[in-house]
Amino acid sequence: KAGVTQTPRYLIKTRGQQVTLSCSPISGHRSVSWYQQTPGQGLQFLFEYFSETQRNKGNFPGRFSGRQFSNSRSEMNVSTLELGDSALYLCASSLAARGEQFFGPGTRLTVL
């Protein structure tokens, strides 16, 4: 069974731009969660989607948004990028909402 895939793996953007990251969960998994990982803050929860509905949202500004499609694939979008948005963005899929999570390799975003 294929694991969680994330694209792109690396991304370089400049301040003020926007970015869209993609996540394909493990086949059959309906829940997708997104996390931001930085050296200073560790892994911080962004949001969780289950069956195309946002179930939970972390404490991030409205510039961070996401969605989930009918095939469970998910995207997250960050608008008006700031230097502090540089991080590893991780996607995790699970069979059910808040079930065991399996992570993808992440997208390394660098904002210049």
Add this chain to the structure above:
Amino acid sequence: TQLLEQSPQFLSIQEGENLTVYCNSSSVFSSLQWYRQEPGEGPVLLVTVVTGGEVKKLKRLTFQFGDARKDSSLHITAAQPGDTGLYLCAGANYGQNFVFGPGTRLSVLP
């Protein structure tokens, strides 16, 4: 807000030594997971514990969930260089999202 603390923050040991890392909280969790993460990669799930007092063994790794479900430990016997990585614990509670600890960075020297 539920918080998880991990100790030690850093650990550097020689191959063959034993070690224990800890994950503590003042909150009760319905389940707790341990992950290992290598540089540039996503965390890999090692184990999930759900019952207070539960002990799970995975080859040389032993995981324990505290009786009160507020803390957990990971013990590695005869550490190997391949055990090097960032060890993260994550707690979940009913209806709420996972909370991650800051991690223990382990380095096993040959």
